[in-house]
Amino acid sequence: MTRAYVLNGPNLNRLGSREPGIYGTGSYADLVALCERTGTEAGLDVQVRQTNHEGELVEWLHTAADEGASVVLNAGAWTHYSVAVRDACALLTGPLVEVHISNVHRREPFRHTSLISEIAAGVIVGLGLDGYRLALLHLAAR
Numbered sequence: 001m002t003r004a005y006v007l008n009g010p011n012l013n014r015l016g017s018r019e020p021g022i023y024g025t026g027s028y029a030d031l032v033a034l035c036e037r038t039g040t041e042a043g044l045d046v047q048v049r050q051t052n053h054e055g056e057l058v059e060w061l062h063t064a065a066d067e068g069a070s071v072v073l074n075a076g077a078w079t080h081y082s083v084a085v086r087d088a089c090a091l092l093t094g095p096l097v098e099v100h101i102s103n104v105h106r107r108e109p110f111r112h113t114s115l116i117s118e119i120a121a122g123v124i125v126g127l128g129l130d131g132y133r134l135a136l137l138h139l140a141a142r
């Protein structure tokens, strides 16, 4: 079965209570359940993770690169400035889909820049948690 990592960066473990007007009321546990359910339906081995530590995300990306796995990545704030996360993404040999829950283009100018989009197969923004489901369905269909 094809493995797909769903990797989440800082503060995403606070979904549900974190700025619900922007990120909605779905919790991180809801996100994990949605991704695992989608994996079961689509025939993907989905591994969902979240970290507040940049080096940990870099190491997970290295593992995904070594396995040739697909990745759905919401790097949170690191999206906008982390060269280390981008460089780790560049090591991936499987497809990468960048996801943002909010429509970053309707928000502050510093959120309009992504260091990741340029090397992603595709980007989904502003569709809430559904963006993760759509990203996984895309990866399953590739």
Ligand code: DQA
Pocket (backbone or CB within 6 Å): 010, 011, 012, 074, 075, 076, 077, 078, 079, 099, 100, 101, 102, 103, 104, 111
């Ligand atoms: C986010 C958007 C980022 O700008 C922000 O720092 C996040 C979440 C999103 O999913 O909309 O942490 O990636």
